[in-house]
Amino acid sequence: xxxxxxxxxxxxxxxxxxxxxxxxxxxxxxxxxxxxxxxxxxxxxxxxxxxxxxxxxxxxxxxxxxxxxxxxxxxxxxxxxxxxxxxxxxxxxxxxxxxxxxxxxxxxxxxxxxxxxxxxxxxxxxxxxxxxxxxxxxxxxxxxxxxxxxxxxxxxxxxxxxxxxxxxxxxxxxxxxxxxxxxxxxxxxxxxxxxxxxxxxxxxxxxxxxxxxxxxxxxxxxxx
Numbered sequence: 001x002x003x004x005x006x007x008x009x010x011x012x013x014x015x016x017x018x019x020x021x022x023x024x025x026x027x028x029x030x031x032x033x034x035x036x037x038x039x040x041x042x043x044x045x046x047x048x049x050x051x052x053x054x055x056x057x058x059x060x061x062x063x064x065x066x067x068x069x070x071x072x073x074x075x076x077x078x079x080x081x082x083x084x085x086x087x088x089x090x091x092x093x094x095x096x097x098x099x100x101x102x103x104x105x106x107x108x109x110x111x112x113x114x115x116x117x118x119x120x121x122x123x124x125x126x127x128x129x130x131x132x133x134x135x136x137x138x139x140x141x142x143x144x145x146x147x148x149x150x151x152x153x154x155x156x157x158x159x160x161x162x163x164x165x166x167x168x169x170x171x172x173x174x175x176x177x178x179x180x181x182x183x184x185x186x187x188x189x190x191x192x193x194x195x196x197x198x199x200x201x202x203x204x205x206x207x208x209x210x211x212x213x214x215x216x217x218x219x220x221x222x223x224x
Contacts, residue, residue, distance in 0.1 A: 023052035024062065024120045025129025027092065035136045035177075035185040038110045041100045046079065048120045049092045051128045056087040060122050064095050067117045068107050078118075095120075108137050136185065138177075138207070152208055152216045158223035165192040165208060172211035179205045196222055 028047040036042060046064045050056050064079040079097035087093060108114050114137055119130035153166040167173060176194060178187040181203060187194060194206075201224035208216045 021052050021126060022054045022056055022124070023050070023126040023128045024056070024122060025049050025051040025127065026064070026118050026120050026131045027129060029118055029131050029133050030094070032133055033135065033184060035138055035179060035183055036103045037138050037183055038103060038105070038108075040183075041102045043097045043100060045094050045096045046118055046120065046131075047092055047094055049129070050087045050089050052126070053089050055089065056083065056122070056125065058083050058086050060087070060125075062093070062095060062120055062122045064097060064118060064120055066097075066101070069109070069115055070117070074107060103137055110137050112137065138183070152218075154206065154218050154220060158221040159196055160223045161195070161197050163194045163196050163206070163220065165194075167192070173208060174211050175209045177207045177209075179207070181205065 025048070026046050027049045030045040030047060032044040033042065048062060048064075060083045062081055062083065063077055065075055066078045067075045076099070078099045078101060079095050081093075081095045083093065113134055115132060115134050117130050117132050119127055121127055152171075155164055155166065157163075165173065165176065173190065173192060176187075176189050176191070177185060178194065178196070178199075179185050183205075186199070186204070187196075196204075199222045201222050203219055203221055206218050206220055208218075210216070
C-alpha cells in the first residue's frame with residue numbers, strides 16, 4: 001500500500017520539477033540605430049522577459065551579452081543590472097548596456113550589413129530567447145560634403161518632389177542612401193531618381209556609392 005502511494009507522489013513531484021522552471025529571454029532591442037557610421041559608439045536597451053513560470057526574485061543579477069555577425073568567439077558582456085523587485089512570469093525589465101560599443105573594423109563590416117545577437121543570462125536560470133538585429137555600418141565620412149570628382153550632379157536643389165542624380169558617361173551607380181542629419185537611414189535605392197515628397201522640409205544627406213567604390217556625400221534641402 002505504501003509503495004502504491006509513493007510512486008504517484010514521486011511522479012507528481014517530478015512533473016512539477018520539470019514544468020516549474022525559471023527562464024529568461026530578450027524579446028526586443030530599443031534605441032538601436034538602423035545606420036551607424038564607422039568609428040561611432042552606441043548603447044542600446046535590451047527588453048528582458050521572464051519566459052518561465054517561476055517568479056525570478058528581487059536581487060537577481062541579469063547580464064546581457066552580444067555576438068557580432070554570428071561569431072561566438074566575439075561574444076562580449078555589454079550590460080548587467082540587478083532586479084529591484086520580483087519578476088513574475090511574462091513580466092519584462094529593460095536593461096541598458098553599460099559598455100559603450102565602438103563600431104570599427106575588423107569586427108564589423110564597414111560599408112555593409114552587420115548582424116548582432118543579444119541574449120540574457122543569470123545564475124541557475126535558463127536562457128530561452130535571443131534577439132537578432134541587422135544594421136548598416138556606413139563609411140566615416142561625417143556630414144560634411146565629400147564631392148569626390150565632378151562626375152556627380154544633384155538637382156534640383158532645393159527639391160520638392162523628385163531628386164535626380166546625373167552621372168558622367170562611364171560612371172556607374174551602385175547604391176543611393178538618404179539619411180537625416182543624425183545619420184538615420186530614410187531611403188535606399190539603386191535608381192538615379194528619388195521621390196522625396198514624404199520628407200519633411202529640412203536639410204538631408206545623400207550618399208552615392210559608385211561601382212568603383214567611391215562614396216560621394218552631399219547635403220540637400222527639401223523645400224516646404
